[in-house]
Amino acid sequence: MELREIETFLAIVEQGTFSKAAEKLGYSQSAVTVQIKQLEHELGARLFDRVPRGAALTEQGRAFAFHANEIAGAARAARASVASAQAAPQDIAGVLRLGSVESVATAILPEVLVHFHSTCPRVQVIVTTAQRDRMIEGLRNNTIDLLLTMEGHVHQSGLVTRALRREQVVFVASPALLESVDEGAPAGRPLDAASLCELPFVLTERGESYRLELDRALSELDLHINPLIEAGNTETLVHLAERGVGATFVPRFSAQRELERGSLIEVTTQLAPVEMETQLIHHTGKWIAPHMRMFIEVLESLVK
Template identity: 35%
Template sequence: MELRQLETFLTIVKEGSFAKAAEKLEYAQSTITVHVQQLEAELGVKLFARQGKQMQLTEAGKVLWEQAAVLRQRAVALQQTMREIITGEAGQIRLGAIEPTASLRLAPLLITFSRTFPKLRLALEVGNAALVNPRVQAGELDFAISSPPEAQTGLTFEPLFFEDLRVLLPAHHSLVNKEPLEATDLKGQRILLTDRGCGYRAVIEKALLSLGINPFSGIEMGSIEILKHAVQGELGIALLPDIAVTPPPSQTVVRKLQGVDLRVPVGLVSPPEECHLGRPQQELLAFLRTHLQK
């Protein structure tokens, strides 16, 4: 069933004859007849019956008349949606992101982007790298803003910026006034870690273990916000992204750690064939590259 056939059928009923419908639609009358014949053949019923010089709807025709306007409206809406998807004005984007990028960097950008493309449906999933990167690999997310994926995933990684990690200390901790604060000063300290699979934790473990410092205290938490509260409560110290502790939470002090590289690359994690992404996804990728790349 084609939209033009429905349009022809509705016009015949509205105008009262094949001839008037042909005039209204600027078709040859033979074209009107063909459209009706095609529609009747597809549905397997007669839609019109001649009574004298007039064409009357059959029972099947009356049923189609009741539904045809709705079908046409839905078809027109679908065509419009398809055009908007092609132009990047509509569609669905499934995006993953790690914290604090999701809350502090990405959220304001998504608000701006959504105002520019109000018809786009956007789903943001927040989790650590071990959660969002495999979901990109599985096709459940279009792409993610995350720390680098594992090599065996086959995903591509495009660095956008670095998250610099800082030491968050309770306000009265013995290391608050230590100058300079060296990585070796963390020996014997209770270091509160994020959960396994977090890109920040991986960098912390690699850096400290290389210096002979054991970062494992037996306490790990899956939320940066909870870690900040734990430091406020003097449970221990934490190494957290600078953006997440600027300004420092009350009753805490932020220090830069000397003698160790604690930078975490964050960027676009996407399927190897980015060209397979639709126009809406490509629009958002370009927008994020422009506003996040440093």
């Protein structure tokens, strides 16, 4: 098994077709085909199925993808380590592929990335935001090095989870909205669940993290919320709530500035409090390279 065969395999996974992978690598399409056939012969498994729109990974191909990325990453790290084995943080180089959910990427990541860049200016960071299940798949096939998320504690085979801190998820609304619905609410009277559900709402997507916990709590009371707007970006939800479009349910840190300046007010309710954990997750088989270790150190110093 040669490194170039692994790199060709990964190029096909990234590009989706043999022809595009050949173009990216500067090979002929026949050379790419030969390399993959040789790799499949050595592994004793078919890695791709030809489909009308390109090449799709087989089950064996998906299993191999993680290790292929790890081998390629280790090769890159080995080259870099020759020059940076004893390097100071500012001399560490590499590419950090970071996955994150929207709420964390918007509210927490900017400060972390500023500090990390000042510590390791030569490290390139690629941030991908998507739904949690897609990010977990990225960890498993090794297209993502680290995942920063916020939810109930993750216990999944093959993954290592570092809990960083607990986060409160709160209901917030503009003062004008609350006054128009219930003049007693701003004074601190907790809303019962039925009254809460009568408020207009803007919420994150159904089935995601803290929205899932909210829907579960309400369903136990035979209640539900039909939001006016659903959006994955918590910053968007906070801005909509601030403009009086509806109340929202977000991590406290996402609305902290607005709560401090009074443009949003926390809505107290009779529902049990919801707490999530900000967590850093990586694959158990992942080698923690120097640039990854430095990112974890910076993250843990700021998010605690």
